[in-house]
Amino acid sequence: MTNPTPTTIVIFGASGDLTYRKLIPALYHLHGKGRLSDDYRVIGLARSPLSDDEFRERTRAGTQKFAGSQYDAGKWDLFAQRVHYYPFDMTQSGAYAGLGEYLSSLEKGDTNRLYYLATSPNFFPVAIQHLGEAGLVDEARGWRRVIIEKPFGHDLATAQALNTTVHKYLAEEQVYRIDHYLAKETVQNILVFRFGNTIFEPLWNRNYIDHVQITAAEQVDVGHRGGYYDGSGVLRDMFQNHLLQLLSLVAMEAPASFDADALRNEKAKALAAVRPIPSDDFARQVVVAQYRGYRDTEEVAPGSRTPTYAAIQLHLDNWRWQGVPFYLRSGKALAEKTTEIVIKFKAPPHVMFPLPPDQQIRANMLSICVQPDEGIHLRFEAKVPDTPAEMRSVDMDFHYEDDFGEIAIPEAYERLLLDALRGDPSLFTRADGIEQAWRIIDPILQVCEAGQLIKTVEYEKGSWGPAEADAMLHRDRRHWQLGCG
Numbered sequence: 001m002t003n004p005t006p007t008t009i010v011i012f013g014a015s016g017d018l019t020y021r022k023l024i025p026a027l028y029h030l031h032g033k034g035r036l037s038d039d040y041r042v043i044g045l046a047r048s049p050l051s052d053d054e055f056r057e058r059t060r061a062g063t064q065k066f067a068g069s070q071y072d073a074g075k076w077d078l079f080a081q082r083v084h085y086y087p088f089d090m091t092q093s094g095a096y097a098g099l100g101e102y103l104s105s106l107e108k109g110d111t112n113r114l115y116y117l118a119t120s121p122n123f124f125p126v127a128i129q130h131l132g133e134a135g136l137v138d139e140a141r142g143w144r145r146v147i148i149e150k151p152f153g154h155d156l157a158t159a160q161a162l163n164t165t166v167h168k169y170l171a172e173e174q175v176y177r178i179d180h181y182l183a184k185e186t187v188q189n190i191l192v193f194r195f196g197n198t199i200f201e202p203l204w205n206r207n208y209i210d211h212v213q214i215t216a217a218e219q220v221d222v223g224h225r226g227g228y229y230d231g232s233g234v235l236r237d238m239f240q241n242h243l244l245q246l247l248s249l250v251a252m253e254a255p256a257s258f259d260a261d262a263l264r265n266e267k268a269k270a271l272a273a274v275r276p277i278p279s280d281d282f283a284r285q286v287v288v289a290q291y292r293g294y295r296d297t298e299e300v301a302p303g304s305r306t307p308t309y310a311a312i313q314l315h316l317d318n319w320r321w322q323g324v325p326f327y328l329r330s331g332k333a334l335a336e337k338t339t340e341i342v343i344k345f346k347a348p349p350h351v352m353f354p355l356p357p358d359q360q361i362r363a364n365m366l367s368i369c370v371q372p373d374e375g376i377h378l379r380f381e382a383k384v385p386d387t388p389a390e391m392r393s394v395d396m397d398f399h400y401e402d403d404f405g406e407i408a409i410p411e412a413y414e415r416l417l418l419d420a421l422r423g424d425p426s427l428f429t430r431a432d433g434i435e436q437a438w439r440i441i442d443p444i445l446q447v448c449e450a451g452q453l454i455k456t457v458e459y460e461k462g463s464w465g466p467a468e469a470d471a472m473l474h475r476d477r478r479h480w481q482l483g484c485g
Contacts, residue, residue, distance in 0.1 A: 006039040006111040006142075007421065008103055012090055012127055013119035014044025014055070018149070020062035023118060024083075026413040028063050029070065031079045035418055041106055045088040045099070055085035090119070090127050096134035103136075112142040114420055121151055125165040132169025139174075147176045147420055150241050151232070152429070155445060156438035163431045176420045177434060181242040182427040183412035183419075185400070186370045190249045190341075191263075193368070193376065200366075201254070203345070205320045210363060211478060212326045213342040214246050221291060221333040221461065222308065227299035233306040235288075235448070238330040240441045244271060245429070246370075247326055250341060251316055260426040264433060271436040273318040282447055282454050284475070285313040289457045289466040291333040305456045307448060308332040311469035314440070325476065329469060333461040339370040340484045353389040362393050367483025374409065375399040377483045 009027065011019055030036050044055050060080065064071045086102055089095055103113070115131065117124055128146065131137050137144040148166075153159025166175055181187055194201055203209070216238055222229045229237070248267040255262035277285050288307035295304055309331030316326070343366040351361055367377040377397045384390040400409060419427055447454060459466040464480070473479050 005037050006107060006109065007037040008041050008043060008107060008111050008113045009116065009417075009421075010043045010045060010103070010113060011116045011118055012045050012088075012123070013117070014085065015046035015048045015050075015058075016118055018118045019044065020059065021066055022411065022413045023116065023417070024059040025063045025066045026411055026417050028067065028076065028079050029410065029414050030418055031082070032070075032072070032075045036421070037112075040082060042083045043103065043106075044083070044085045045090070046085075047087065047089055049087050050085050052083070052085050056080045056083050059083065090123055090130065093130050093133065096130045096136060100134060100136050110141040112144075114145050114147065114417075116147045116149075116417075118149055121149075121154075124148055124152075125162055128166055128169055137170055137174065143174075143423070145174050145176060145420055145423070146170060147178050147416075149178055151236055152177050152241075152434050153438060154236065156435065156442045159434055159438050163435070167431070172431060173425070175431075176416075176425055177429040177431075178416055179241050179245055179429055180412040180416065181370075182245055182429075183415040184370060185409050186368070186374045187246065187249065188427070189376075190246075190368060195254050206322055206324050208345055209324055210344045210346045211324055211476075212247075212250060213344065213481060214243055214250075214326065214328045214340075215342070215480070215482065216243055216246075216330040216339045217334040217336055217464075218330075218332050219334060219337040222294065222297055222300075224298070226297040229308075230300045230304055230306045233448075234308055234310050234330055234332070235441055235445055239310060239312065239328065240437050241429075243328045243330060244437045244440060246341060247271075247274075247314070247328065248433075250343075251321055251326070253320070258426070260424060263426050264430045268430065268433045268436055270316065271433065271440065273316040273321070274440050275315045275317050276440075276443060277312075277314075279447075282444075284472070286444055286447070286454050287311040287457070287466060287469045287472055288448050288454060289331070289459050289468070291331075291461045292458050293461065305448065305451055307456055309334075309459060309465050309469075311465065311472060312444065313472060327473060327478075327480075329465065329480070331459075331465055335462055335464050337372060338482065338484060340482060341368040341370070342366070342481050342483055343368075344478075344481070353391070355389055355391065361391060365481065365483050369484035373399070373484045374401070375484070379483060 011023060013019065027042055060076055063076065084106065086099065088099060117127055153162050194204060248270045251270040252266040255266045287310065289309040291308050294300060294308055295302060311327065311329040314326045314328065345364040347363040348361055361381060365379040369375050369377065375398045377395055379393050379395055381391045382394045384392050416427060457466045457468055470480065
């Protein structure tokens with residue numbers, strides 16, 4: 001791809017883990033594929049007093065480690081020539097004038113700029129304010145865009161306050177709120193699967209679907225992140241962003257086009273249709289839990305109620321989904337690492353076959369496997385040969401590795417960085433979408449943190465969570481299912 005427009009990519013928090021593990025490797029891959037501007041540079045900003053060469057060596061080690069077999073020393077040497085480092089304290093307003101002068105000395109003319117805030121969330125409003133006041137987001141000499149990492153706010157009030165700060169200095173089209181789940185190929189494929197095939201969309205409604213399950217399970221525990229995690233918990237860390245984004249893609253109506261605004265309008269409508277959980281139903285629709293031993297983790301408060309696991313039942317009040325429950329669950333220290341969406345169809349209304357007395361027809365099930373077994377599985381019933389009418393569930397499956405093995409699935413950050421550079425916000429969250437998600441999660445957080453209506457229970461590490469989460473579905477004569485693997 002030939003692109004003569006000069007571009008500068010500025011990474012705030014460049015000495016952090018995100019830059020080391022994700023951002024620089026992603027930019028290296030984009031460089032290797034020829035997808036960056038012909039005239040581009042990458043500037044790392046952090047307090048550490050590093051030289052250009054020291055920063056290049058540090059990021060080379062990260063790229064070599066996380067790019068694996070795709071690392072090429074020759075390509076890295078060419079890429080590294082574009083990488084620079086500028087010691088910088090983002091909290092000092094006076095430092096931004098010097099940053100502007102430094103960037104201009106490298107650019108030598110009109111140049112586009114992409115600022116990436118790979119910092120602690122408490123620095124987001126500080127950096128945006130100082131960038132705005134220093135004139136570094138003015139677009140007189142090229143576009144100026146800002147990528148903001150999650151979490152976007154700690155609750156609805158702080159998200160609204162951050163949006164107010166952002167919109168004081170930036171137009172909405174300059175803002176790219178990132179959720180890396182949306183850039184996973186398997187997540188993007190949900191739209192193609194639904195709206196690029198005629199056989200599924202007619203069934204995608206309350207007439208044929210019994211319920212939907214969304215699971216995002218992690219096998220690792222909190223580890224050494226106790227201090228951070230205890231102030232966040234699974235509801236902020238996973239539900240407010242990742243799981244509700246997956247729900248919106250499953251539940252949204254077909255947009256009129258693949259235009260970013262059209263897509264984001266429909267996602268926001270889906271989230272707006274989520275029914276608030278009445279206080280009388282919290283105990284039936286919400287389960288929060290901690291794995292046993294969580295409170296013994298370093299930097300975790302002794303009496304912490306922060307959940308490491310949650311299961312929530314949600315309902316959408318609209319024509320398509322009325323009466324169809326959506327069950328969402330996520331947790332740390334569970335039996336497996338997996339993220340998948342299960343669409344459970346309704347059972348046949350009448351059994352005409354002379355089945356054995358101990359057999360029932362199982363409802364069809366569609367499993368969209370986000371990770372690690374990327375693909376799609378469809379379970380349906382087939383007759384067992386040489387029997388009068390005995391049935392068995394069989395699987396029709398698609399695996400990315402089998403069908404696209406020669407095409408490596410790119411890292412999510414690679415796609416997101418490229419889209420931000422191209423000015424395509426389709427996979428980024430808009431201000432109203434962020435606030436709508438917080439309106440769903442905020443009341444649940446308030447109840448959990450108050451310790452009223454629902455209590456935090458325990459579960460064993462290596463299990464699938466607490467018995468109370470199973471009971472939530474059993475009351476509805478359903479059970480948790482996984483169809484991938």
